[in-house]
Amino acid sequence: MGITADETVQVCPQCGSDIRGDARFTVWCAACDWNVDPQKPEAEHGLPARTRQAAAHRYGARLAADMASGGELRARRDVAAVLACVCAVLVHGLTLLVTALGIRWIISGWGGVPMAGGLLLLALAWSLRPRLGTLPQDGPVLHRADAPELFALIDDVAEAVGTRGVDTVAVDADINAGVTTYGLRRRRLLTLGLPLWEVLTPAQRIALLGHELGHFSNGDVRHGTLVASAHRSLAAWAYYLAPAHNPSPVQFFVSVVCFVPWLLVRGVMLTLDRLTLRATQRAEYLADRLAGRAASTEAAVQLMDRLLISDSAATVLRREVSRQARGSHRTQGADDRAHGLWDRLVTSMDSVPEAEYERLRRVGARRGHSVDATHPPTHLRRACLLAVESVAPTVVVGEDRTRRIGVELADARTLVARQILRDGFPG
Numbered sequence: 001m002g003i004t005a006d007e008t009v010q011v012c013p014q015c016g017s018d019i020r021g022d023a024r025f026t027v028w029c030a031a032c033d034w035n036v037d038p039q040k041p042e043a044e045h046g047l048p049a050r051t052r053q054a055a056a057h058r059y060g061a062r063l064a065a066d067m068a069s070g071g072e073l074r075a076r077r078d079v080a081a082v083l084a085c086v087c088a089v090l091v092h093g094l095t096l097l098v099t100a101l102g103i104r105w106i107i108s109g110w111g112g113v114p115m116a117g118g119l120l121l122l123a124l125a126w127s128l129r130p131r132l133g134t135l136p137q138d139g140p141v142l143h144r145a146d147a148p149e150l151f152a153l154i155d156d157v158a159e160a161v162g163t164r165g166v167d168t169v170a171v172d173a174d175i176n177a178g179v180t181t182y183g184l185r186r187r188r189l190l191t192l193g194l195p196l197w198e199v200l201t202p203a204q205r206i207a208l209l210g211h212e213l214g215h216f217s218n219g220d221v222r223h224g225t226l227v228a229s230a231h232r233s234l235a236a237w238a239y240y241l242a243p244a245h246n247p248s249p250v251q252f253f254v255s256v257v258c259f260v261p262w263l264l265v266r267g268v269m270l271t272l273d274r275l276t277l278r279a280t281q282r283a284e285y286l287a288d289r290l291a292g293r294a295a296s297t298e299a300a301v302q303l304m305d306r307l308l309i310s311d312s313a314a315t316v317l318r319r320e321v322s323r324q325a326r327g328s329h330r331t332q333g334a335d336d337r338a339h340g341l342w343d344r345l346v347t348s349m350d351s352v353p354e355a356e357y358e359r360l361r362r363v364g365a366r367r368g369h370s371v372d373a374t375h376p377p378t379h380l381r382r383a384c385l386l387a388v389e390s391v392a393p394t395v396v397v398g399e400d401r402t403r404r405i406g407v408e409l410a411d412a413r414t415l416v417a418r419q420i421l422r423d424g425f426p427g
């Protein structure tokens, strides 16, 4: 085999093996792991961050072993998740209590001084209230009538994982996807990041939809909303109770009175965080399994590989942005560049060599749970999918359907591509 423009051959400075690599990517040695992780992130500073990482690592390692052996799957929630829910309900109960107390003071002290105290309590309760999500303001938002074929596919996948479809699809520029609810009626929102969606095959897209909708059927969205809103409420408490810096005598007295409640709030926040840490990691494995059920184990594993190289996608997009800024493609109109953006991204992603996938898997194994404490490392998610018996797809999409969905997303593709070229790609 001849040396292509990108291929480099060198001798490993550590073990002396021949390394054949692709110069566009990190050149590393598969024999001794030389240079496998040159951009190792700094260890987090501060005791809370470090103990959080240690806890994530401990729990993550045990959980991965359990998941791989097929265990711990019968119940959708474990004890930690239930405790987090109870904790969150108590926090919101406290807000309700403050509200009730405020109303009582206003009624009983009508026209007098207690009424002012009541109003103050109501203002406090208002700042502690759980917030309902809203639809994203920037970027395309699709309803069923805008994209009937996409919504029909989402319905099919939802049925396969045991839930109903979504009410709205938002399209954005993240290499990610996500689900949440919004408004009083708890409508369902699916957010599709085009840089991820575009580089997936039809089967991998079903795996992605299966994973995200799996968070609905496992109750993670309801659970997550409840816990996150409680966390916000606690953060507000902590802010009000925090000791003052350079206090005046009055402030000092207030700080002394508030010190124990403040510590208590901080303790509850830390506990809630720990409990959630466990629950969210577990939820990801369970959602992965549903992704496999919808799209086949094979497609779900392929999705993990795509997620593994998302940094490469970010690099490609940033390169596109800087080319646009330098105006090196003036011969083409900006719209033409926007149109070609996704195709160029797909071509780049398809050319990532297997050695780069393998390197990133080894990086994941070395860094362990230290990078992102809420998500299990991708290589473990991949291993857990492969550890249990492979399943065949429940939902299959033909070429026709894929094309029709592509047409429905055409406007969003152009809009988001222009948005990336105009505003830049974050990171």
Ligand SMILES: [Zn+2]
Binding pocket: 012, 013, 014, 015, 016, 017, 029, 030, 031, 032, 033, 034
């Ligand atoms: Zn070596």
Ligand SMILES: [Zn+2]
Binding pocket: 211, 212, 215, 283, 284, 287
């Ligand atoms: Zn997830």
